[in-house]
Amino acid sequence: MENKSSNKTLRKANKEKNDEFYTQLSDIEKELRHYKAHFQDKVVFCNCDDPRVSNFFHYFSYNFEQLGLKKLVATCYKSQNADLFSENNSEKAIYLEYTGDKNGDHIPNPDEIGIKHLKGDGDFRSRESIELLKQADIVVTNPPFSLFREYVAQLMEYDKKFIIIGNQNSITYKEIFKLIKDNKLWLGYGFNRGVAHFVNKHYVDYATDTDHKEGMIRVSGIVWFTNIETKKRHEDLILYKTYYGNESEYPKYDNYDAINVDKTKDIPLDYAGAMGVPITFIDKYNPDQFEILGNLGSYAPDGYSLSSAIFINGNKIFKRILIKNKKL
Numbered sequence: 001m002e003n004k005s006s007n008k009t010l011r012k013a014n015k016e017k018n019d020e021f022y023t024q025l026s027d028i029e030k031e032l033r034h035y036k037a038h039f040q041d042k043v044v045f046c047n048c049d050d051p052r053v054s055n056f057f058h059y060f061s062y063n064f065e066q067l068g069l070k071k072l073v074a075t076c077y078k079s080q081n082a083d084l085f086s087e088n089n090s091e092k093a094i095y096l097e098y099t100g101d102k103n104g105d106h107i108p109n110p111d112e113i114g115i116k117h118l119k120g121d122g123d124f125r126s127r128e129s130i131e132l133l134k135q136a137d138i139v140v141t142n143p144p145f146s147l148f149r150e151y152v153a154q155l156m157e158y159d160k161k162f163i164i165i166g167n168q169n170s171i172t173y174k175e176i177f178k179l180i181k182d183n184k185l186w187l188g189y190g191f192n193r194g195v196a197h198f199v200n201k202h203y204v205d206y207a208t209d210t211d212h213k214e215g216m217i218r219v220s221g222i223v224w225f226t227n228i229e230t231k232k233r234h235e236d237l238i239l240y241k242t243y244y245g246n247e248s249e250y251p252k253y254d255n256y257d258a259i260n261v262d263k264t265k266d267i268p269l270d271y272a273g274a275m276g277v278p279i280t281f282i283d284k285y286n287p288d289q290f291e292i293l294g295n296l297g298s299y300a301p302d303g304y305s306l307s308s309a310i311f312i313n314g315n316k317i318f319k320r321i322l323i324k325n326k327k328l
Helices: 002-016 025-032 055-062 127-135 145-157 168-172 174-181 279-284
Strands: 043-046 071-076 093-098 113-118 138-141 161-167 195-199 217-220 222-226 275-277 290-296 310-312 315-317 320-325
Touching (some): 043 127, 055 071, 055 093, 145 161
16 A cells, blocks of 8 residues: 555656655665765765755765765755745755865854855756766765656766666666666665655655654655665675476566566576566676666567567566576
8 A cells, every 4th residue: 555655656746747855864874874985085966956955965064074075066946945845936046065164163054155046947957057067076866756867867978976866666767777787877775675755745645654754755666876886786696496396486478588586585596597587676686696688578688679568378467677697
């Protein structure tokens, strides 16, 4: 019930473009602690954040010296109201620059933060925002879910390192999946159980009492995407099940020569051929251990034309990532 509610929320956000989901500081701290060594002497750009209320700006400004940052920049879309949400009702947008503590109190004070006006609306696609992007080394933010393809395409165009939040289903987008397949993008460490709580005033929180957080909504299937190397990415997935002798547990598809594996933990250790695994496999993907061949039902393997659906005994199966064990 909760998954259906959260997915409904994302679909509604995508349709109405009300997808300003503000991220908790605790979630940002939990993920970014794994990348601290990469921030030394770098310019960090948060280009989808109202810097006055963004927890991304808060994290980087309060940890500026500890991380050894060179500069922090954050842009705001139009509204200058000191509110949690941009209503796009202001004539000008702003951006903030922070270059570290000046008075020795190790707190980012207003007089230490440079507030500058933009001529345009502050949209990440605007010329001004792109000029700021060019100067950045690493981009860290929670981009609009409805513009995720376009947002990632821009990061790739300008060859930027990034740590960003997105929906798990983005993995199956043709443009995103190709980047994953080509080892140009992968998943970070992630949220607990793939669940995030965001501040968003447009939607009701359908979470249970145990999951409910006042003023926030619970959304399932949320992940971190990055192109910065992590230790996690090179950890082997421990395999313990076997295919031979248990063939009935791994039926083949009607319209593709590969076995079906319903759960990542059930990937057999002794099968050298193509396997269709759930999209959640990407969280455990180690390019040293597995090769990604394609995405059955969406982005087909090179040189193979496949319909938008896959079947087992005439029954339609949800999209599968097609992989092969490189160590066999």
